[in-house]
Amino acid sequence: MSQRPPALAGDPVDAIDTPALVVDLDAFERNLDLMANAVRGAGVRLRPHAKSHKCPPIADAQLERGAVGICCQKVGEAEAFVDAGILDVLVTNEIVGTAKLARLAALARRARIGVLADDAGNVADLGRAATAAGVVLDVYVEVDVGAGRCGVAPGAPTVAIATAIARTPGLRFAGIHAYHGRAQHRRAPAERREAIAQAAALAADSRAAIEAAGIACPTITGAGTGTWQHERDSGVYTELQPGSYVFMDADYGRNALAPDEHAFEQSLYVLATVMSAPVRDRAVVDAGLKALAFDSGPPIVHAAHGLEYVQASDEHGVLAVAPDAPPPPIGSRVWLIPGHCDPTVNLYDWIVGVRGRRVECLWPIAARGALA
Numbered sequence: 001m002s003q004r005p006p007a008l009a010g011d012p013v014d015a016i017d018t019p020a021l022v023v024d025l026d027a028f029e030r031n032l033d034l035m036a037n038a039v040r041g042a043g044v045r046l047r048p049h050a051k052s053h054k055c056p057p058i059a060d061a062q063l064e065r066g067a068v069g070i071c072c073q074k075v076g077e078a079e080a081f082v083d084a085g086i087l088d089v090l091v092t093n094e095i096v097g098t099a100k101l102a103r104l105a106a107l108a109r110r111a112r113i114g115v116l117a118d119d120a121g122n123v124a125d126l127g128r129a130a131t132a133a134g135v136v137l138d139v140y141v142e143v144d145v146g147a148g149r150c151g152v153a154p155g156a157p158t159v160a161i162a163t164a165i166a167r168t169p170g171l172r173f174a175g176i177h178a179y180h181g182r183a184q185h186r187r188a189p190a191e192r193r194e195a196i197a198q199a200a201a202l203a204a205d206s207r208a209a210i211e212a213a214g215i216a217c218p219t220i221t222g223a224g225t226g227t228w229q230h231e232r233d234s235g236v237y238t239e240l241q242p243g244s245y246v247f248m249d250a251d252y253g254r255n256a257l258a259p260d261e262h263a264f265e266q267s268l269y270v271l272a273t274v275m276s277a278p279v280r281d282r283a284v285v286d287a288g289l290k291a292l293a294f295d296s297g298p299p300i301v302h303a304a305h306g307l308e309y310v311q312a313s314d315e316h317g318v319l320a321v322a323p324d325a326p327p328p329p330i331g332s333r334v335w336l337i338p339g340h341c342d343p344t345v346n347l348y349d350w351i352v353g354v355r356g357r358r359v360e361c362l363w364p365i366a367a368r369g370a371l372a
Helices: 025-039 056-064 075-083 098-107 120-133 156-167 181-185 189-212 228-232 341-345
Strands: 020-024 070-072 088-094 112-117 137-142 171-177 219-222 268-279 282-285 300-302 307-312 317-321 333-337 350-355 358-364
Touching: 020 025, 025 056, 025 228, 025 350, 056 070, 056 075, 056 358, 070 075, 075 088, 075 098, 088 137, 098 112, 098 120, 112 120, 120 137, 120 156, 120 171, 137 156, 156 171, 156 189, 171 189, 181 189, 189 219, 189 228, 268 341, 300 307
Parallel strands: 020 350, 070 088, 088 112, 112 137, 137 171, 171 219
Antiparallel strands: 020 268, 268 282, 268 333, 282 317, 300 333, 307 317, 350 358
16 A cells, blocks of 8 residues: 655645655755765766665756766666666666566666676576576676675685676676775774775775786776765775765764765654653654664654654654753654664655745655565
8 A cells, every 4th residue: 555645745844744754855955966066077976876765856866966877776676767767777786586687687678787796606697687688787796895795705706706797698797896884884984984995905906806817897886975985085986876865864973074074964854743742751753663764773853952762662752851841742743863764765655855844846765665
């Protein structure tokens, strides 16, 4: 069952039905412009990660500002974006299984499609699917540069996979995927800088080894919202994949920034309504576990002195009211900053775009729930 649109364009903000996923369009657009301007002329391409927003109108806004394409994590996400007219998509994941591989290859009849590999058997499967569909897939070797997730070790294992890709009909070796996910939320600027310096060195060594084997390595792609400036300035990365910068969240807000690091604004909120205030020091809102992701902690109550989100159940969020704070009346609204933006967005069918005190647009989250 699809969620009902929580508002209509032109409605006052106070008319938005809650809980609702709301974007402050002014802050959102400043974030888009900041990233586009910071990358322009720096010798790197911007390929934002759409797993953060899952929303084709946002991808369109990024492409209009110079992005070369987008990233996704799942075939279903890629299908939603290609259906919406996005024609250059990199699936930054390993895709395994006959059905998924056939769907991935079918997309390459309509768009340029890239995918990752870290296993020779999977490379062979990708080649068979591409050949059967009569297409060519861009395939990148995923190199583990510190994330400890997918990816082969730098050096000989990377060369082996690159060689397998280059020799497989239906595939085009496109380069190296070198994303350091663990570095994104290291709190100290020096820790993030050092992590990416190490990742860049491993990526550069891997490129050199691939080229020594006689294989051109045109692209080194990676980076995230927490570290993108370091990859941009490394002289190694040729493409950047930040995603959360369009929205931000409470966990990214905990990162300390160096004086030379750009600060993005919080633009994403879950708008909630106070539905109960049984005692002076407690209020209850209509946004609980089914309205917010809690893997990075509870949300922060935005611009409200003395209110703290302290407890959640399925459909309830409990706010503690400080002794020196006025209790929020029943029916009043609170703006919650999610702990983690990506999985919070995945809970909704609609993003409500507001400018000032008016709803300006509703955007469908077309790739929501694309788990396969």
